[in-house]
Amino acid sequence: MKTDIFLRCLLLLSTTATLKCYNIDTKKKWSYASSHRDSLFGQKVLLHPTKTQNWVLVTAPTDNIQSRKFGGLHKCTIKPPAPVLSCETIDLTRGMSQNLNTAQPTASLAKDASGILACVQQKKRHLKSITEELNGMCTLLSADFHNEMLLNITEIVEDLANKHQYYLFNHREEPKSRENVLDKEFPEDKSLQQNSDEMNRNRKNRRRRWRNVEEEQKKSNDDEIDDPGTEIAIVLDGSGSIDPEDFQRAKDFISNMMKSFWQKCIECEFAVVQYGYQIQTEFNLQESRNAPLALQKVQQIQQLKNVTKTASAIYHVLTEIFNETNGHKKGATKIIMVVTDGELFWDTRNLVDVINMPEMKDVERYAIGVGEAFNKTKALQELELIASDPDDKHLFRVTNYSALDGLLSMLQQKLFQMEGTKGEALKFELAQTGFSTHMQDKHCLLMGAVGAHDWSGGIVKYDTQTTEKIFLNDSHENIERAKYGYLGYSVTVVQGNSGPLYVSGAPRHGNKGKVLVFEKDILTYKRLPYLEGDQVGSYFGSELCPLDVDNDRVTDYLLVGAPFYHIRGEEGRVYVYKFDKQDTFTYVKYLRGLQQDLFARFGFSVASIGDINRDGYSDIAIGAPLEGNLLDPDSFGSVYIYNTDSTGVVDTFSQRIKASDIDTRLRYFGQSIDGGLDLTKDGLIDIAVGSFGKISVLRSRPIINLKADLTFMPNKVPIVSVEQKIKASICFTILSNFSEKERDIQKSYIAYNLELDVNMEQKRIAFTNRKHTEENKLRIVELFCNEYSIIVLPCQPDCYTNITIDVSYSLENSDEMRDLPVPLLDKNGPTRASFELPYERDCNHKTVCAADLKLTTQLSEEELVVGITKDVTMDLSLANNGDESYLTTLVMMYPTNLQFRKIVEPPFPSVECTKPVSVNFSRFSMTCKISHPVFKKSVADFSVIWQLDEAKFPESLATISVNITSVNEGAKPIIEEVNIPVKHFxxxxxxxxxxxxxxxxxxxxxxxxxxxxxxxxxxxxxxxxxxxxxxxxxxxxxxxxxxxxxxxxxxxxxxxxxxxxxxxxxxxxxxxxxxxxxxxxxxxxxxxxxxxxxxxxxxxxxxxxxxxxxxxxxxxxxxxxxxxxxxxxxxxxxxxxxxxxxxxxxKEKVFYLLPVVIGSAIGGFLLLALIIVIMWKVGFFKRSYKDMRDE
Known part of the structure; x- marks a missing residue:
């Protein structure tokens, strides 16, 4: 964060230093201040040309803020012998009401080549009505300030309201669709039927029109009078039957009513009379003109108490309050408003007699009864007697004093038929038509009507020739959407390819602001897609500036001011929209001033000020009238200058002019700006800047646009082996148009520097002193030149690429006396130029040498086995079968595991290779020059041999790429890539x-x-x-x-x-x-x-x-x-x-012995038994063995 702030500070300092006095000279200025200290002189400035001289038109809506006295329109010019800015008043009051104290502190001004339109706001009131009207009274002046026509805008808007002769556009959410208007009754265009004699008579009649203004105005005064205002006398019951808390509520009610009425009633005056045991004037009509003091006196009222002398109090109002010695104005609308809680008590005067007094004529009476006392017949009859007829309009009853505030809106609606009430009766009474103005031409006038239709606003288009009146606005069917949008706050005309578009800003539309665009069709008007702001409260559209950048009378850009755009304060912005050939607006960017001032209101004024830097493109000025007011309340405001070029408005301002740069104690400097004319008669475009009570005229500085040119003789360098000379001529041409009065620029010099063969270490040309740079000066004239001899050195390796010569230059001013500001070079223009000196080329009588290069390659190995393969050879053959190839270069890139051993070069043509260099961690690059500088029709055969490193190879493929280029015009590179599989053993x-x-x-x-x-x-x-x-x-x-x-x-x-x-x-x-x-x-x-x-x-x-x-x-x-x-x-x-x-x-077989043994034993026994039996049978056992033994 700290780093960011530091960088911004550096940028701010550098920008301020370099841009302080670029376009506008702040050393010499002409100023004029109003003789009245609090005058609004300077609220609007316009530069206007006549046949004899140029003028600054300045509005002064009031000469004195407190008295609200109309200040008028002034024309100012610089007069000899000692050039001073002198101003004189243009009479706009001829034919207007003589009492212009009712004029409001706003005045609009517009002009074109044929005339001037000036409008002031004037409050009027019909006889026997308290309904106030606020609309413009406009004067149309000729180009030389003669009064030609008086436009009573009130009559125009009344005619519109009566004939419904206006366009009302349905509001839609989708901003990109065109919308048709409702049907309109067109007046019969009798001009189409008039012959030339009749048209001539019409012109004469229009010239006589001003002479008949007084008679027309006199007739108009039968219906309208100068408004002396409305006088409201409040009769307050202070009897003892009222509790102190309720009496305080009554005082609060009176305070709130006065505040509320003052917001709607421009010239309302109040008096308060309290009655109790006596009749007491708390303050009279004259004292109420000091609003804070009157409100303070209301709260200081002390309750009188005791009796209820209502009739005496009303009598006191008739005889004392409505008296000229106490501030009563003759012809004022008189109103008596009685606030009471009961019937008369102990009053010596008769109420009926007082009501029937002659002084009661033309007095409108309102009665407010508080409490339950009026449920009695006598009290109610007295209340009805006090109130004027009809009772439903003039008599009000509430249950207690707490309910009084609920009557405010009803009273206001009864007393003042204001915009915003229901019904169709009032549409244009407070329209303030003429709040903003624009002259498309002498006959077509546009006037903004910000207060029309409940302040949704609109545009009144008036034709002075046919008296056709058109009203354009956003919405009629749904006024709530456009309510308080202030359409008509700014108006202008954009010149498109298909005709004019009528553009108007509505800075409060939808809270974000809109710019509405209307187009005249054959029989209808259309509303085109609108432009919309992007922040609530930014007042987007409050200022409009069409910009014709290239001066072709077709608008190129529209600049839209949003002076209240806020980030940390109300810094302001200006939005730039491009206007294309399809008559559509496209957002481009926004401009802003320095962000160090929180409440600068950048974009409060935007003006096209002509081509002040002499580059052929119109420039703009943007005012930020509150910039710096927090630092110095006595000197604040800035003007930003933005240049334009072929691409549009340059992003960065070229100059910032602060109030302190011009004069001391300038406040709101930049609230109005205009430029584009020469007021000082010195040939330089001037600008006029309005501030609070003062205007300043500033002249531009001579901005020089230069073009450098360098020519050679001969214009090509032959390729030879000996030195030769060529002539070089450096010339400067002034592109800016300077008049005979601006000969001061010839007191300046162009300091320039020539640098030969830039970006080449081994120079191929030199001056005769063998140096490669040269510095010199030339006095500025229309065309100024200097010549040099240049030596061409013998052909070095590069005898093909063009020789580049740089020229850099700057402006130097002498110490000679000057009448004009010191000139500057265009900061947006070039201060250096490069020129090329080519070599001769042999292309067989063709303009372009077309070489025909062919490359073939062959590798010695089909695959690489790391640890086994030792050497790798690539054979290359490059053939040129076409025209000469210049600076033919081969760039070979290969892996770092291939270690370069040598290159086998051919005897002809030459092949020179540089030492391989590392491109990155895995690649080497080697550059070879093939027969430099010229590779003629031939074949270059050569070989590159590498040794395969036994280190591990990082990839599975060894990629060898060959890129062959030449500098021939239109030559395409030859790229060949060989991939060899890589293995490891x-x-x-x-x-x-x-x-x-x-x-x-x-x-x-x-x-x-x-x-x-x-x-x-x-x-x-x-x-x-x-x-x-x-x-x-x-x-x-x-x-x-x-x-x-x-x-x-x-x-x-x-x-x-x-x-x-x-x-x-x-x-x-x-x-x-x-x-x-x-x-x-x-x-x-x-x-x-x-x-x-x-x-x-x-x-x-x-x-x-x-x-x-x-x-x-x-x-x-x-x-x-x-x-x-x-x-x-x-x-x-x-x-x-x-x-x-x-x-x-x-797996072995297993024998079990037990069964065998048992079986064998049993078998043995059986066998033994069998043997025994056999032996017994044969008589073995019968032998006489014993006998024989004995024997």
Whole structure:
């Protein structure tokens, strides 16, 4: 935040220093101040030309604010011998009412080449009516200030109201659609039927019109009188029956009524008479003219109490209050308003006698009864006697004093038939027609009527020739939307391609403000899309300024003031709208002053002031009349000057003129501005600026627009090997138009500097003194030149590109005496120029050399293998088959991993290459000049050789781009790009370290099994080698093996276990060799970036499951597979990428011995028994063995 403030301060200081006196000379000025201290002289200024001299027209709506005395219109000019600004009054009162004290402090002024229109606001009142009217009284003057016509605007608007001869536009939300108007009764245009004699008689009649003004005005005065105002005498009951609290409420009611009536009644005067035990005048009509004092006296009233002398109090008003010695004005409207709480008591006068007094004639009486006392017949009859007839308009009753304030709006509506009341009776009574004015020409007048239709406003278009009256406004059907919009606050005419558009501002429309645009069709008027403000209360549209930038009599821009636009205060803005050929307005930007003043009201006045900087484009001035008032209440206000160019209004103001730059104690400086004429007769355009009671005339400074030109003889440089001379002539031409009176500019000089062959280190030309720069001065005349001899040096490497010569110049002023301000160079114009001196070229009699370049390239390698490939060679062949090619240049860009070794150049044509330079961290660039400066029809064959760095390559492709250009006119570059695949080498061999193993699954339930694979080789670039070990884990729905742990030997190796999907290819398990195509498997995947690695996978065999699915013998295959990205890497030892470990599973048969033993035992016993039986049968047991033994 602090940095931002600091930068803004620096910008402010630099801007103020450089722009202080650019367009307008503030050292010499002419001023004129009104002799009246509080005069509003200077509220509006206009520059007006006549045949003999130029004038400043100045309005002074009042000479004195307190007395509200009309100040009139003044014409001012600068008179010799000692040039002083002198002013004289133009009589506008001829034919007007002589009592112009009723004129309001506003006056509008408009002019064109044929005349001047001046309007003042005048309050009028019809006889026997208290309804006040406020409308303009306008005087049409000839160009030389002769009175030609008096326009009684009241008659014009009454005629409009009676004939309904106006346009009322339906309000729509959509701003982009055109709207048709209601049907209108057109007056018969009798001018179309008149012959030339009749037209001549009409012209004579118009010339006689002013002579008949007095008679017409006299006739008009039968219906209208000079308004002496309205006198209201309030008769206040102060009897003892009223409580002090209620009496205070009665005083508050009187105060509020006076304040409310003063807002609507311009010339209302009050008197208050209290009655009790005596009759007492609290203040009379004359004392009420001091409003604060009168309101203070109301609150200081002390209650008299005791009796109720109502009749005596009314008598006192008739004899004492309505008396000229006490401030009564003859012819004033007289009103008596009685506020009482009961019937008469102890009054010596008879109420009937008082009411019937001759003095009561033309007095309108209002009676307000408070309380329940008027429920009695006698009290009510007295109240009805006090009130004028009819009672429903003049008699009011309330229950208590607290209800009095509720009568205010009703009383106001009864007494004053103001705009805003319901009904169609009043439309233009307070229209203030003529609040703003514009003259399209002598016959077509536009007058703003801000108060018409409840202050929705409108425009009155009046034709002085046909007396046709047209009223244009925004809305009639829905007045609430446009109510208090103040349409007509500003009016102007925009000249479009299809005719004039009538433009008017309504600064309070929709609270944000609008600018309405009306177009005259064949038989109707149309309202075009409107412009709308973007901030509530900004008063957008209060000031309008059409701007014809290029002076072609067609409006180019419309500037809209919004002086109350607020950010922190009321800084103000001016909006710029472009007016195009389709007669539509397009928002461009907004202008603003310095933001240091919170209440500057920038945009309060906007004026086109002519071409003050002599560049052919009209410039503008914008007033900020309150800028600086917080710093110095006695001297404030500023004027901003904005220049224009072919693109429109320049964004930044060219000058800011403060009140203190012109004079001391200037207040509201910039409240009005105009310019474009020469008042001082010195050939310079002047501006007039109005301030409070004073005007200032300021002259512009001579602004010089220069054009520099440099010519050569000869106009081309031949390509030779010896020095030669050429002549150079530098000339300056003044583009600004200066009159004979402005010969002072010849007392100034142009200081210039010539710089040869800029931006070239090795210069190709020089002055005869061998220098490359030259400084000199030339006195300003219409055309001033100087000549030089320039040496062309022998042809260097660049003998084709044009030789650039820069000319910079500035203005120097001598010390000679001057009558005019010191001139300045146009700050928006150039102060330097560049010129080119070309070389001769051989294009076979053609204006343009068309070379025909062809490029072919060939690489020695189809792919690069980092660590294996050593050298890379690119062969290039560039052929020119057309005209000469100038400064043919080849730019080659290649990766930094390709280290430049050498270039093999041809003997002819020459190829010169610079040392490669680094473009960024990954690219080198090398530039080669092909046969500089001229590459004629030939072929250049050369080769570029690189050595491939063994460092790791960052990308998968090596891109070599070749760009060939020449400076031939219209030549297109040749671009060729070659992409070479890049790989990195490594070597790796996969081996299994676990031999095939036999496993007897017949015994036991679980058995451990380890599987080990190794990778050996060379991996300098850390190539990610992937090893996948596939472990069958499930077969035929039985878990046959579980993975327990994986061991590695290198920290860089990353391993993870995966469950691969979709490996099963056989749905029926057959055979005795099982792998992952038959079984569900787990995959151990390891990424290896080292030279060697040893991976061991620990598992457990589930023997119980194997016994169920193995019949006698089976082989379980554990596979190891190595892979890598073959697009990025190359294995120089592709021996084995896959290996397998086989588990041979055997199942043995088991014999059970117990059944065999039991069976054998039983068989043995049976056999023994059988043997015994046989032996017994054969008589073995019958032998006499014993006998034989005995024997």
């Amino acid at each position: 490594f070597s790796a061999v996969l081996n299994k370290q676990t031999p095939d193993t036999y496993v007897n699954i017949s015994q036991g339930s679980i058995q451990s099994a380890d599987y080990r694979f190794t990778i050996n080789g060379e991996n300098p670039y850390e190539v990610p080698v992937i090893l996948k070990v596939m472990i069958p884990t499930e077969m035929k729905g039985h878990t046959i093996m579980s993975l327990k742990e994986v061991h590695k030997t290198q920290n860089m190796t990353q391993c993870e276990t995966l469950t691969p999907e979709g490996l099963l290819t056989r749905t029926q398990f057959s055979g005795t060799k099982w792998n992952c195509t038959m079984a569900k498997c787990k995959c151990v995947q390891c990424i290896i970036r080292t030279d060697t690695e040893d991976i061991t996978v620990q598992t457990e065999l589930i023997l119980d499951s194997l016994q169920k699915i193995v019949e006698e013998k089976a082989e379980l295959l554990i596979s190891g597979e190595m892979s890598f990205n073959e697009k990025r890497y190359t294995n120089i030892k592709p021996i084995r990428y896959r290996d397998e470990i086989t588990l041979i599973l055997r």
